[in-house]
Amino acid sequence: MKRLLIIGGGYAGTEVIRQLVLRGVKNIQIELVSASPFFENTIAGAEVISEKLRTEGLRYDLKLLSSYWGFDLTVARVKGVDLDEKMVKLENGQRSYDVLVVASGSAPNFYNVKGVGFAATSYRLSDFEHINSRLKQLAPDHPSIVIVGAGYVGLEVAAETMDLYASLNRKARVTVVEKMQHVLPGFGNEPARRMAMEALASRGVVFTMGKGVEQISENSVLLEDGSRLDSDLTIWSGGVKASDLASSIRGASLRNGYVEVDQRLLIKGRNDAFAIGDAAYVSINGSVAQKMAAEALGQAVTVAKNITSILKGEEPETAHKIDYPVDFPKVLLSVGGGKAILVFGPQYASMGNVEYFMKRRIDLDEMMSRFPSL
Numbered sequence: 001m002k003r004l005l006i007i008g009g010g011y012a013g014t015e016v017i018r019q020l021v022l023r024g025v026k027n028i029q030i031e032l033v034s035a036s037p038f039f040e041n042t043i044a045g046a047e048v049i050s051e052k053l054r055t056e057g058l059r060y061d062l063k064l065l066s067s068y069w070g071f072d073l074t075v076a077r078v079k080g081v082d083l084d085e086k087m088v089k090l091e092n093g094q095r096s097y098d099v100l101v102v103a104s105g106s107a108p109n110f111y112n113v114k115g116v117g118f119a120a121t122s123y124r125l126s127d128f129e130h131i132n133s134r135l136k137q138l139a140p141d142h143p144s145i146v147i148v149g150a151g152y153v154g155l156e157v158a159a160e161t162m163d164l165y166a167s168l169n170r171k172a173r174v175t176v177v178e179k180m181q182h183v184l185p186g187f188g189n190e191p192a193r194r195m196a197m198e199a200l201a202s203r204g205v206v207f208t209m210g211k212g213v214e215q216i217s218e219n220s221v222l223l224e225d226g227s228r229l230d231s232d233l234t235i236w237s238g239g240v241k242a243s244d245l246a247s248s249i250r251g252a253s254l255r256n257g258y259v260e261v262d263q264r265l266l267i268k269g270r271n272d273a274f275a276i277g278d279a280a281y282v283s284i285n286g287s288v289a290q291k292m293a294a295e296a297l298g299q300a301v302t303v304a305k306n307i308t309s310i311l312k313g314e315e316p317e318t319a320h321k322i323d324y325p326v327d328f329p330k331v332l333l334s335v336g337g338g339k340a341i342l343v344f345g346p347q348y349a350s351m352g353n354v355e356y357f358m359k360r361r362i363d364l365d366e367m368m369s370r371f372p373s374l
């Protein structure tokens with residue numbers, strides 16, 4: 001019996017276990033340590049704002065999953081890892097392992113902006129529930145809502161805010177503020193950028209481009225050029241950074257705060273510890289992996305194959321193939337009103353109801369059907 005310890009019950013962590021179960025692997029004792037008792041399908045989460053989806057349909061109880069798939073679950077936050085000692089430190093106690101998978105994801109990046117505590121974060125399912133209830137509490141007459149960040153999360157939050165107000169037969173002034181000169185800064189696709197901006201502008205969303213946020217106050221947002229936007233609710237969608245855990249892994253090297261891995265997704269210089277998903281910096285043959293759920297799932301498959309080799313006493317030799325590289329964006333982005341944009345590579349983009357149907361199928365049905373239906 002080898003002891004496999006997985007940190008993080010998100011897309012990557014749960015998929016490693018699923019892949020091992022599907023492979024019928026037996027001579028292994030698996031323990032998942034996760035800070036949250038639920039798997040959270042965050043990629044469809046923005047639709048909780050408009051009440052098209054409910055949180056309950058977007059999460060899965062890890063305790064229940066552990067009984068179906070036969071692994072041990074500990075709900076706790078990992079404080080640190082020592083790769084030499086093969087030891088994982090929890091809030092309460094510690095664990096040893098034969099094989100480790102770090103799949104602890106990323107964290108919202110607030111860039112040390114002052115007053116960010118006045119803003120609502122848009123990262124977890126509970127954040128989207130919170131935004132929904134705050135939006136409904138705002139004064140009925142044209143409240144001002146400022147969304148910081150025009151990445152795909154910020155744009156989806158804007159779209160779902162418009163959809164919520166439309167369903168309530170109310171109007172709001174929604175402004176998206178972005179430091180860069182274009183929307184979707186993480187996805188180099190000009191047609192998609194134009195399409196997304198036009199789609200949201202046609203629904204009344206105002207864009208303030210090329211200006212970063214200096215400070216957030218209770219009722220306003222100060223921009224770096226000294227101008228100020230009134231805001232009844234400020235929503236932070238400023239992107240992600242490495243989670244705190246990455247910097248507490250003794251023996252790992254970091255790149256931009258993320259754990260560096262080799263092409264087999266082993267933490268550099270190790271033969272018994274992997275890092276995958278948002279926690280890892282994955283660069284193979286000049287291609288860098290995008291921080292996306294779909295890529296995290298693919299990395300989990302590679303790691304499950306390598307763990308299967310280790311269990312057979314063989315070298316883990318499966319090299320990962322990045323399916324979602326930064327320089328070839330592939331994403332479905334909801335723009336509200338039952339439409340989505342398909343971004344495929346640097347040039348192709350299309351928008352419509354079919355794209356939204358695809359997004360629902362992939363982000364909701366496909367993601368949740370990885371687990372036994374309830």
Ligand SMILES: Cc1cc2nc3c(=O)[nH]c(=O)nc-3n(C[C@H](O)[C@H](O)[C@H](O)COP(=O)(O)OP(=O)(O)OC[C@H]3O[C@@H](n4cnc5c(N)ncnc54)[C@H](O)[C@@H]3O)c2cc1C
Nearest residue numbers: 008009010011012035043078104105277278291292293294
């Ligand atoms: C709003 C939003 C929309 C998105 N939309 C898309 C999309 O449309 N398509 C797409 O492909 N990607 C999308 N993404 C990105 C996608 O969600 C991430 O790439 C994905 O979640 C990464 O999976 P992961 O398993 O690495 O991390 P996560 O799914 O974040 O899981 C990490 C897990 O680790 C746990 N954890 C964290 N720290 C610790 C610790 N110290 N100890 C123990 N447990 C810990 C967490 O509780 C969590 O369960 C979106 C992200 C957001 C926020």
